[in-house]
Amino acid sequence: MKDEVYKIGAKQKKAAAAFMPVKEFDKKIEAVKTRQAAYADRFCGKKDGLPRTIATGELVRGGVVVPGLMFLYTAGWIGYAARSYLMRTGNEQKEMNIDVPLAVQCMASGFSWPVNAWQEIVNGDFVVPDRYVSPSGPTGNGS
Missing domain, CATH: 1.10.287 (Helix Hairpins)
Structure with a gap:
């Protein structure tokens, strides 16, 4: 300034x-x-010069709560859409050669990922049962 x-x-x-x-x-x-x-001490401290970020939870201009929640929602959307794409294809070849119509469908249906993920958690479909997981990985060949 x-x-x-x-x-x-x-x-x-x-x-x-x-x-x-x-x-x-x-x-x-x-x-x-x-x-x-x-903004005297808001940007940097006078004694140490380190930047200050005030994350108080208030919805003020320059706050970090709303952008943080937007980031978490967007990252979850992308991750859930990718997870649903991989579960729907079930083919390793489709991981490299993307089926675009299916990927678009997964991205379009992924906007409601918090509700869908919660339903899968409650129903027990979100994670693989322990009997299918071995210390060497989900295939269980041990080597």
């Missing part, structure tokens, strides 16, 4: 030489100083 005040001040000096209205620059400098006072 100091650089911003300096740049506006330099423009103000050039404008004063050209007889331009200087009060606009005063308003800009005052706005930058007001913003600097409001």
Whole structure:
């Protein structure tokens, strides 16, 4: 913000030489100083200079709660769609040569992944039963 005040001040000096209205620059400098006072310790600590992120759970501008939830929803959507695609194909060759209509169908139906995943968890379909898993992997060949 100091650089911003300096740049506006330099423009103000050039404008004063050209007889331009200087009060606009005063308003800009005052706005930058007001913003600097409001965010004094919010961006970086004065003593250590480390950046500060305030994740209080409040829905304020610049908060991290809403973007964090959006990221989790989007990542879950992609993961659930990929999981449902792999379960529907059941073919290793289709992992490399993607069946586009099926993939689009999985992505379109994946928007409701929290509900679908919860239903699978409750029904017991979300994970493989322990009897099908061996220490060497799900195939059970032991080597």
